[in-house]
Amino acid sequence: MSTKRTAVFISDRTGITVEMLGNSLLSQFDHVHFNRITLPFVDTLEKAQLALEQIKQIGLEEGTRPIVFCTLVNSEVRNAIHGDNALFLDLFEIFIIPLEKELGQKSSHTVGKSHSAGNVKDYNARIEAVNYTLSHDDGQSHKNLDDADIILVGVSRSGKTPTCLYLALQFGIKAANYPLIPEDLDNMKLPPALAKMKHKIYGLTITPERLAQIRTERKPDSNYASLANCRRELSAAEALMRQAGIRFIESTTKSIEELATTIMHETQLARRVF
Amino acid sequence: MSTKRTAVFISDRTGITVEMLGNSLLSQFDHVHFNRITLPFVDTLEKAQLALEQIKQIGLEEGTRPIVFCTLVNSEVRNAIHGDNALFLDLFEIFIIPLEKELGQKSSHTVGKSHSAGNVKDYNARIEAVNYTLSHDDGQSHKNLDDADIILVGVSRSGKTPTCLYLALQFGIKAANYPLIPEDLDNMKLPPALAKMKHKIYGLTITPERLAQIRTERKPDSNYASLANCRRELSAAEALMRQAGIRFIESTTKSIEELATTIMHETQLARRVF
Numbered sequence: 001m002s003t004k005r006t007a008v009f010i011s012d013r014t015g016i017t018v019e020m021l022g023n024s025l026l027s028q029f030d031h032v033h034f035n036r037i038t039l040p041f042v043d044t045l046e047k048a049q050l051a052l053e054q055i056k057q058i059g060l061e062e063g064t065r066p067i068v069f070c071t072l073v074n075s076e077v078r079n080a081i082h083g084d085n086a087l088f089l090d091l092f093e094i095f096i097i098p099l100e101k102e103l104g105q106k107s108s109h110t111v112g113k114s115h116s117a118g119n120v121k122d123y124n125a126r127i128e129a130v131n132y133t134l135s136h137d138d139g140q141s142h143k144n145l146d147d148a149d150i151i152l153v154g155v156s157r158s159g160k161t162p163t164c165l166y167l168a169l170q171f172g173i174k175a176a177n178y179p180l181i182p183e184d185l186d187n188m189k190l191p192p193a194l195a196k197m198k199h200k201i202y203g204l205t206i207t208p209e210r211l212a213q214i215r216t217e218r219k220p221d222s223n224y225a226s227l228a229n230c231r232r233e234l235s236a237a238e239a240l241m242r243q244a245g246i247r248f249i250e251s252t253t254k255s256i257e258e259l260a261t262t263i264m265h266e267t268q269l270a271r272r273v274f
Numbered sequence: 275m276s277t278k279r280t281a282v283f284i285s286d287r288t289g290i291t292v293e294m295l296g297n298s299l300l301s302q303f304d305h306v307h308f309n310r311i312t313l314p315f316v317d318t319l320e321k322a323q324l325a326l327e328q329i330k331q332i333g334l335e336e337g338t339r340p341i342v343f344c345t346l347v348n349s350e351v352r353n354a355i356h357g358d359n360a361l362f363l364d365l366f367e368i369f370i371i372p373l374e375k376e377l378g379q380k381s382s383h384t385v386g387k388s389h390s391a392g393n394v395k396d397y398n399a400r401i402e403a404v405n406y407t408l409s410h411d412d413g414q415s416h417k418n419l420d421d422a423d424i425i426l427v428g429v430s431r432s433g434k435t436p437t438c439l440y441l442a443l444q445f446g447i448k449a450a451n452y453p454l455i456p457e458d459l460d461n462m463k464l465p466p467a468l469a470k471m472k473h474k475i476y477g478l479t480i481t482p483e484r485l486a487q488i489r490t491e492r493k494p495d496s497n498y499a500s501l502a503n504c505r506r507e508l509s510a511a512e513a514l515m516r517q518a519g520i521r522f523i524e525s526t527t528k529s530i531e532e533l534a535t536t537i538m539h540e541t542q543l544a545r546r547v548f
Contacts, residue, residue: 014531016444016531017294017295020294023548025369025373028383032377032379040535041535041539071298087372096302102341102361103277103303165404169439169440261315274310
């Protein structure tokens, strides 16, 4: 039987961390449909009070109490929300005490320490990586290819661009990408600009069915999008990558996060920002 | 006194969630310098054993035990790592029991349920948002502006592009952006294409000092990068946005995550992907 419950993510900051952890926990319950609400920037008693009112209201309307995931650094704010009106799972509260004990230090209990732009070095590294990645998208520039941390290759629409952007934004990685175009595939050769770069090339592939589906959304009823053509391109691209000794990964059943992390892991690239 | 400790993030998946939560907790301890290691895709007993060896080794070399944040769904894998060799903070273990009790259901204990590409609808929405955002970066296309969920404006280098890309990748939001160029500022008018779009425009601003610093890295010793010019442009841009009734936010001390989330929150935009 499928049931419906509301999950609320509350944070004194962006709420991104608590949403990610909460969603990963909720995904373990197949038979519950979760309605999700995020309340970011809850950093005053007043906002805590408003959040509590909203939680109470949901409980009244639905007849079941909401499940609330919080990361609230300030204990006054936290205490103003906690109570019997919801199942409260506070990530901060549960972990900070054992950490204080282990480190022999009190925590600073300061809101807004993580992913802060206060760290100008990290911020600059991210922006620089994003700019680099944008100007080296889809093989548009051979300039400064030596500066690339990684170069992704693959046929058109195999997932190179979003993966590169994620690498840049999340990890500060300078990620160039080159399409393997029909010419490259006919010659069974990598794009000439990449010949000396093999050590930092990584490939993406995808199933012909999925590729045809993606390309059809872009150019319906074209040869480009036809299953036969997708099959041909992919089989040639995979043969080319094998021959060149380039590792590759199948993107079909993987999220952008998984593609990016797998590539980082397998190439032993270290993230440049935290 | 500043001390040094090693933090290890272990996940059976990408490790991104556990890194984010771990970093947000560690940032509460000012006087400790943390060396960080991430071990993603630890999903077999064999990999768990290797992770444990690495943890033991760090403890021996440093004379203090590492702090280990994990999200390990499989209890066998988890038990193979846990022990006295580290402070183990397992996010999954701590929260899954109260959730099971509250929901009256056993969790599926399945690895890899969250941000999975299995959800083709979510995946397509993200890719579509990224493509839209790329083709509407820096005012390069007026086409389909009606489809934009949001349009960011601001002077050159105020942080529009990375914020738009983050909105697209993380939340599936179609985010266009337009630079406010000297012409717009002289006329005290928004770019003409945006005249009918006011309801979905949001502005970015920045301090003149920071802007001059960023622009100097791009074009040293130029009028474009000079503090006087940055002051002039920013003051005109802010006056223009005020006059047009456009809300804006200062990007100087904010991370990309904070900018994106604040804009989502203030414009009441709902995320399109989870």
